[in-house]
Amino acid sequence: QVQLVESGGGVVQPGRxxxxxxxxxxxxxxYYGMHWVRQTPGKGLEWLSFAAHVGNNKYYADSVKGRxxxxxxxxxxxxYLDMTSLRPEDTALYFCARDGISGIDFWGQGILVTVSS
Amino acid sequence: xxxxxxxxxxLSASVGDRVTITCRASQGISSFLAWYQQKPGKxxxxxIYEASTLQSGVPSRFSGSGSGTEFTLTISSLQxxxxxxxxxxxxxxxxxxxxxxxxxxIK
Numbered sequence: 001q002v003q004l005v006e007s008g009g010g011v012v013q014p015g016r017x018x019x020x021x022x023x024x025x026x027x028x029x030x031y032y033g034m035h036w037v038r039q040t041p042g043k044g045l046e047w048l049s050f051a052a053h054v055g056n057n058k059y060y061a062d063s064v065k066g067r068x069x070x071x072x073x074x075x076x077x078x079x080y081l082d083m084t085s086l087r088p089e090d091t092a093l094y095f096c097a098r099d100g101i102s103g104i105d106f107w108g109q110g111i112l113v114t115v116s117s
Numbered sequence: 118x119x120x121x122x123x124x125x126x127x128l129s130a131s132v133g134d135r136v137t138i139t140c141r142a143s144q145g146i147s148s149f150l151a152w153y154q155q156k157p158g159k160x161x162x163x164x165i166y167e168a169s170t171l172q173s174g175v176p177s178r179f180s181g182s183g184s185g186t187e188f189t190l191t192i193s194s195l196q197x198x199x200x201x202x203x204x205x206x207x208x209x210x211x212x213x214x215x216x217x218x219x220x221x222x223i224k
Contacts (some may be wrong), residue, residue, distance in 0.1 A: 103151035108118035
């Protein structure tokens with residue numbers, strides 16, 4: 001079955017960096033685009049970034065553009081999110097998710113990132 | 118960027134009620150809209166894609182309609198397990214924006 005498992009979260013000071021990883025299994029990873037989405041505790045969903053499975057196309061929300069970088073390693077069935085210049089408002093649960101073309105059809109369980117001094 | 122506005126943000130309903138949630142886009146998005154259900158402490162679940170296509174395994178009491186800028190999610194007869202927060206998301210352009218969510222609570 002499809003599994004997406006995020007790792008790399010934790011507590012980090014403002015201005016510091018963190019790398020999130022997402023290990024995918026149960027499907028042919030290289031055939032799918034992948035997203036990162038976050039959710040602030042008690043709040044709504046915020047789409048962050050997308051890495052296409054072809055053409056190396058990547059897209060970002062304005063809130064993270066220039067600070068976050070999405071990447072993927074198809075040989076390792078893994079997706080990454082490199083987060084720099086972290087702010088308290090980046091505190092959230094971060095989800096790795098699979099693109100189903102017209103919807104996100106599988107989600108990881110999420111990993112918590114807390115930005116605090 | 119395309120903005121999605123859901124209404125209402127909160128609704129209180131009883132088991133058996135017919136419930137309708139609206140999602141309005143700031144510009145036309147054809148039928149490239151998805152609906153998700155999220156229960157407390159759980160990850161979002163895809164209910165409907167391309168505005169009206171039911172994801173496999175989703176009960177038929179859920180339906181979606183609309184195109185362009187106005188879309189609706191309808192639950193024909195609300196069940197206890199349907200109390201959750203519902204989100205729309207557009208798949209026309211990047212960023213892939215979400216609506217702010219509609220919380221459906223038991224009356």
